[in-house]
Amino acid sequence: MNHWLMKSEPDVFSIDQLAKDKTTWWEGVRNYQARNYMMNDMKVGDLVLFYHSNAEPSGVAGIAKVSKVAEPDKLQFDKKSEYFDEKATKDKPRWFCVEVQFVSKFKHIVSLQDLRENPKLADMMVLAKGSRLSVQPVEKKHFDIVSKLGG
DNA sequence: GCCAACGTTGGC
């Protein structure tokens, strides 16, 4: 089983919204590297750190898990969506997304500062300079430390 | 709202 970190702006979609909805298709990713992780590597049951970006504070807000493997992102075909992609066709979809399911919300958000201050987490991808990838792998040892911090 | 870092696009 693999572990992941997925970023979402809470103003757009928060851990509370996921708790309410139970599951969601992770639509709107328009970065090939992030897509490839979802399309090729994410399996049902994989655990996900749900990360709030552009937030007060930014950080890991809870845990989700992959509930369905990748399927074509419907928004790429929706002309009214900001995620519409005129180069995508139903025969040859360009963008894929997995479905994730709510697992738990942390008692306390594990802020970016918390992550930075923990030497054991120093080589997490999310802490790398200029790291913008919205779907990224996480080592199990890091996942375990972060979930312990979250309570 | 600024801007550094990074990704994508498109002319050549």
Add this chain to the structure above:
DNA sequence: GCCAACGTTGGC
């Protein structure tokens, strides 16, 4: 296939 210009991300 290079790379300048442009767009986006996301912390601050």
